Amino acid sequence: MNTKQKGFTLIELLVVIAIIGLLSTMAVVSLNSARAKARDAKRLSDVKQMANILSIQATEGTSAAALTGCTGAYADVITCTGPGEVSQFSKFLDASTPGTPCGATPTATCQYSIVAAASTVESATIKFYLESASGGIAAGAHTIDANGVIN
Numbered sequence: 210m211n212t213k214q215k216g217f218t219l220i221e222l223l224v225v226i227a228i229i230g231l232l233s234t235m236a237v238v239s240l241n242s243a244r245a246k247a248r249d250a251k252r253l254s255d256v257k258q259m260a261n262i263l264s265i266q267a268t269e270g271t272s273a274a275a276l277t278g279c280t281g282a283y284a285d286v287i288t289c290t291g292p293g294e295v296s297q298f299s300k301f302l303d304a305s306t307p308g309t310p311c312g313a314t315p316t317a318t319c320q321y322s323i324v325a326a327a328s329t330v331e332s333a334t335i336k337f338y339l340e341s342a343s344g345g346i347a348a349g350a351h352t353i354d355a356n357g358v359i360n
Contacts, residue, residue, distance in 0.1 A: 242341070248305060248318075249343035255301045256321065256337050256353045259286065262294045263355035267330045269293065274330040276323070283322040285310040286335065295330065298323075303337070311336040315350045324352070331355060 266274055278290030279298070285308075286298040303320050311319035315338045325333040334352040341348045346359060353359045 245340045246343060249339045249341055252303060252321075252337055252339060253344050253346070255303075256335050256359075257357060259298060259301055259321070259335050260353045260355055260357045262297060263330050263333055263335075264357070266293045266295055267355050276325050276328050276330060276333060279323050280325060280328045283310055283312050283324055283336065286321045286323050289323060292330065311338055311350065 274292045276289060276295065277292065278284075279286060279288045286301055289295050289298040298321075301321055303318060305318040306320055309319050310322035312322070315336070318338050318340060319336075322336045323333055324336060334354045336350065336352050338350050339346060339348050351359055
C-alpha cells in the first residue's frame with residue numbers, strides 16, 4: 210500500500226498566499242497614485258473651464274462686470290451667482306474636499322475658491338490645489354486668472 214499523499218505542504222501554501230498578498234498590495238498602491246493623477250487632471254480641466262467662463266464674461270459684460278455672491282476673501286466658487294455664465298460655477302466641485310475652500314496658502318486638497326481684488330470678473334483668480342504634478346504643473350497650491358495663466 211502507498212502511504213504517500215499527493216498535495217501541497219502547509220509551508221508551500223503559506224508562501225503562495227504571501228506572494229499573492231504582496232502582489233495585490235503593490236497593485237493597490239499603484240492604483241492609488243493613478244487615482245490622484247486622475248483627480249488632478251479633473252481639477253485642471255475644471256479650473257481651465259472656469260477661467261474660460263471668466264474670460265468670456267469679461268469680454269461680453271460691461272468694462273467692469275461685478276461678481277455677485279462670491280466676493281469674500283477666498284470665497285467658495287459654488288457661491289457665485291453672476292454675472293452671466295459665472296453662475297455655472299456651482300457645477301464645479303472638488304469631490305475630495307466639499308465645503309473646504311482654499312485659503313491663502315492651502316497645504317492639502319480644497320474646494321476651488323475665487324479671489325477678486327476689485328470684486329470684478331476681470332480681477333478674479335481661482336485658487337486650487339494639486340496632489341501631484343500634472344500637465345507640467347507642480348504639486349501644491351496654484352491660481353488661474355481669466356486669461357488662463359496658472360501661477
